[in-house]
Amino acid sequence: MKLNRRDLLKAAAAAGALNVVWPLSAGLSPAQAREAAEALGADYDPAPFTLGIASGDPRPDSVVLWTRLAPEPLAAEQKLPEIVEVEWVVAADARLRRVVARGTVAASATLGHSVHVPVRGLRPGRHYWYGFRALGKRSRVGRTKTAPVGRVSSVRFAAANCQAFHDGFYAAHRGIARENVDFVMHLGDYIYEHGPVGGDHVRDHNAPEVLTLADYRVRHALYKGDASLREAHAAHPWFLTWDDHEVVNDYSGTGGGAPFMRRRAAAYQAWYEHMPHRDASDSALPDPEIHRVRRWGDLLELTILDLRSYRSAQNLPDGTILGGAQKEWLKRGVDRAGDAWHCWANSIMLSQLRGRPGGGYMFTDQWDGFLAERKEVLTHVHDAGLEDLVVITGDWHSAFVDDVRPDYDDASSPVIGTEFTAHSVTSGAYSADWNKTNGPLMGAANPHLQYFEGNRYGYDVYEVTPERWSTHMRVIGDRRDPVSPVTTLTTFHVDRGRAGAYEDEGTKGSPAQYRRPTGR
Amino acid sequence: MNLLVNGDAEAGPGGTAEPVTEVAGWRTVEGAPALVGYDVGGGYPTPADPGPAARGSRFFSGGNSPRTALVQDVRLPATGRVGRRAVDRGAVRFSVTAWLGGYAGQQDGARLSVEFRDADGTPLALAVLGPVAAAERAGRTGLVERTSSGTVPPGARTARALLVFTRAGGGTSNDGYADALSLTLTHHRGGRA
Numbered sequence: 001m002k003l004n005r006r007d008l009l010k011a012a013a014a015a016g017a018l019n020v021v022w023p024l025s026a027g028l029s030p031a032q033a034r035e036a037a038e039a040l041g042a043d044y045d046p047a048p049f050t051l052g053i054a055s056g057d058p059r060p061d062s063v064v065l066w067t068r069l070a071p072e073p074l075a076a077e078q079k080l081p082e083i084v085e086v087e088w089v090v091a092a093d094a095r096l097r098r099v100v101a102r103g104t105v106a107a108s109a110t111l112g113h114s115v116h117v118p119v120r121g122l123r124p125g126r127h128y129w130y131g132f133r134a135l136g137k138r139s140r141v142g143r144t145k146t147a148p149v150g151r152v153s154s155v156r157f158a159a160a161n162c163q164a165f166h167d168g169f170y171a172a173h174r175g176i177a178r179e180n181v182d183f184v185m186h187l188g189d190y191i192y193e194h195g196p197v198g199g200d201h202v203r204d205h206n207a208p209e210v211l212t213l214a215d216y217r218v219r220h221a222l223y224k225g226d227a228s229l230r231e232a233h234a235a236h237p238w239f240l241t242w243d244d245h246e247v248v249n250d251y252s253g254t255g256g257g258a259p260f261m262r263r264r265a266a267a268y269q270a271w272y273e274h275m276p277h278r279d280a281s282d283s284a285l286p287d288p289e290i291h292r293v294r295r296w297g298d299l300l301e302l303t304i305l306d307l308r309s310y311r312s313a314q315n316l317p318d319g320t321i322l323g324g325a326q327k328e329w330l331k332r333g334v335d336r337a338g339d340a341w342h343c344w345a346n347s348i349m350l351s352q353l354r355g356r357p358g359g360g361y362m363f364t365d366q367w368d369g370f371l372a373e374r375k376e377v378l379t380h381v382h383d384a385g386l387e388d389l390v391v392i393t394g395d396w397h398s399a400f401v402d403d404v405r406p407d408y409d410d411a412s413s414p415v416i417g418t419e420f421t422a423h424s425v426t427s428g429a430y431s432a433d434w435n436k437t438n439g440p441l442m443g444a445a446n447p448h449l450q451y452f453e454g455n456r457y458g459y460d461v462y463e464v465t466p467e468r469w470s471t472h473m474r475v476i477g478d479r480r481d482p483v484s485p486v487t488t489l490t491t492f493h494v495d496r497g498r499a500g501a502y503e504d505e506g507t508k509g510s511p512a513q514y515r516r517p518t519g520r
Numbered sequence: 521m522n523l524l525v526n527g528d529a530e531a532g533p534g535g536t537a538e539p540v541t542e543v544a545g546w547r548t549v550e551g552a553p554a555l556v557g558y559d560v561g562g563g564y565p566t567p568a569d570p571g572p573a574a575r576g577s578r579f580f581s582g583g584n585s586p587r588t589a590l591v592q593d594v595r596l597p598a599t600g601r602v603g604r605r606a607v608d609r610g611a612v613r614f615s616v617t618a619w620l621g622g623y624a625g626q627q628d629g630a631r632l633s634v635e636f637r638d639a640d641g642t643p644l645a646l647a648v649l650g651p652v653a654a655a656e657r658a659g660r661t662g663l664v665e666r667t668s669s670g671t672v673p674p675g676a677r678t679a680r681a682l683l684v685f686t687r688a689g690g691g692t693s694n695d696g697y698a699d700a701l702s703l704t705l706t707h708h709r710g711g712r713a
Binding site: 082083085105106108109110111116117118120254255256257258259261262265269272279282283284285286287325 | 549550586587589591610622626627628629631633635636638640642643644645646647648650651652653654670671673674675676680682684686687688689696
């Protein structure tokens with residue numbers, strides 16, 4: 001890496017030519033593009049495991065292992081045989097000596113030479129280490145963990161969302177990699193689909209808006225060119241859902257014409273090819289099934305929602321964000337729920353959000369565009385007597401804490417849970433001035449809104465015991481610094497059996513643009 | 521040999537534009553498909569419109585649901601020149617073919633995908649055909665041929681075909697059309713890397 005990235009970027013930005021300096025803008029071969037990308041701060045694992053390795057969907061006896069062979073990560077087509085045999089190994093130690101499972105799997109060009117290995121026969125609540133070998137090369141070693149069974153005294157997990165490549169480096173993922181957590185939940189907007197943004201950014205997209213399977217593959221590979229993201233994948237098992245930018249801004253998964261449905265299928269396939277996703281459902285690729293319930297012993301029931309694949313258009317009287325089948329599945333799950341913390345992984349804001357008193361909803365792409373269904377589902381939660389509901393949310397690029405109520409327009413509607421909307425990893429928030437002005441306006445307009453902070457970036461860590469749920473808002477100092485240190489901005493708690501969050505006494509004086517004045 | 525059962529929409533109930541409750545060989549997982557006769561008319565494809573040469577008497581349509589989906593699980597041959605031993609040597613190729621189409625300038629569409637799975641149901645390879653946009657039909661009602669081929673990945677034991685019809689926007693009729701669907705395997709020399 002001979003070029004000085006900052007000087008190069010500074011010069012390019014001054015010339016208004018970042019997208020010319022940034023690779024692949026025109027005429028570069030994939031190898032040249034990669035070299036240029038690396039000069040500008042991207043890096044990759046050694047070939048062919050350039051994109052790293054990952055594990056996901058931990059269950060008591062199983063995790064899914066993932067990798068993708070991409071010797072030239074930014075090439076639309078890999079110069080590989082159509083089928084490549086990949087060996088995998090799982091061990092009880094980091095040196096992969098105490099092997100507990102191993103095998104081989106075929107990596108097919110039709111799935112971008114990705115492999116997904118659902119390893120079974122593992123023991124619950126255990127760490128395992130894993131690695132791959134292909135084409136005479138070994139991958140790095142990753143660590144994963146199976147879900148426990150029975151009585152569990154604590155679980156810690158992190159949630160990440162919205163990681164626009166051009167908006168900064170993934171210091172937040174570097175922080176996640178170093179957290180002592182059982183798993184990571186990604187809440188969506190893992191990639192963004194648009195072309196280069198130009199201007200004074202630390203890096204940029206490398207190609208115009210992505211439309212085809214080849215395009216989406218290259219875009220995912222570009223994002224995996226941040227070492228911290230690969231590190232976070234290798235450090236912990238992940239659960240995943242998606243939001244809109246994995247396909248295109250604000251899309252509805254239904255009702256589109258053939259050109260859009262083809263694009264959607266390409267995006268979904270590329271997403272699958274790059275994620276440790278377990279897809280064994282009643283459907284099939286290229287329509288992976290994402291929504292699922294997973295349990296962490298008797299302590300946590302994690303309900304992962306898909307708010308994109310089955311939604312209708314917004315603002316229809318009979319509109320749906322879940323789709324009919326997923327809605328009935330969710331309601332049945334509420335009916336059957338046992339005594340545990342019930343966490344919904346929810347890509348886009350559930351709670352009502354008016355911009356100012358007397359004003360309209362800020363965004364009807366979120367649940368505010370599906371009013372009847374929100375009321376139906378939350379009323380069902382209340383009527384079923386479900387307790388200890390915590391909703392974790394992404395999308396907004398700012399942190400919110402909201403009371404969850406079946407009817408947000410009725411002040412007497414009971415509080416039935418708490419929604420924590422997390423800071424984004426990098427994706428740009430509103431300006432500090434906007435936040436300062438609008439935080440209090442949103443607070444005045446939304447009595448259920450407890451907290452708003454929009455000037456920072458990071459992720460959440462949830463520390464859950466039988467007695468208490470704690471949400472730690474981890475923030476980084478500077479998105480432009482790949483190794484920016486992580487601090488805890490504030491912590492909110494929810495006591496078991498008592499709906500409603502309260503802020504930790506030790507951090508309630510931390511900076512925020514809105515705090516509800518009355519509380520517990 | 522075509523491993524797909526009733527890929528030509530000729531078997532079982534149907535013949536009109538009315539949705540059917542059962543489709544021979546297929547499992548309806550969403551919506552309500554119709555097996556429409558080429559003689560129905562009324563804007564539906566006819567024997568004179570673009571489509572397979574040997575098109576029989578009927579084709580699949582999405583019926584009257586915004587999304588209709590059919591699934592068919594195929595057990596790959598256990599023995600023979602395209603059996604498991606050949607598959608595991610990387611010596612079997614697949615070919616997936618479908619005639620896919622729609623109505624005039626509308627963007628309703630049909631998509632056929634075939635996922636090759638190992639014995640545990642994990643996807644190992646994928647072929648996706650369509651959906652065909654109106655421009656690819658020159659804005660004309662009819663069906664056009666799409667095909668994909670590749671190596672059946674070692675370890676593959678089943679294939680899941682997913683046939684999806686999508687309606688663009690409002691209206692009632694889901695005018696994604698499909699016919700002459702096939703999945704064939706052939707032996708070839710060579711093997712894996």
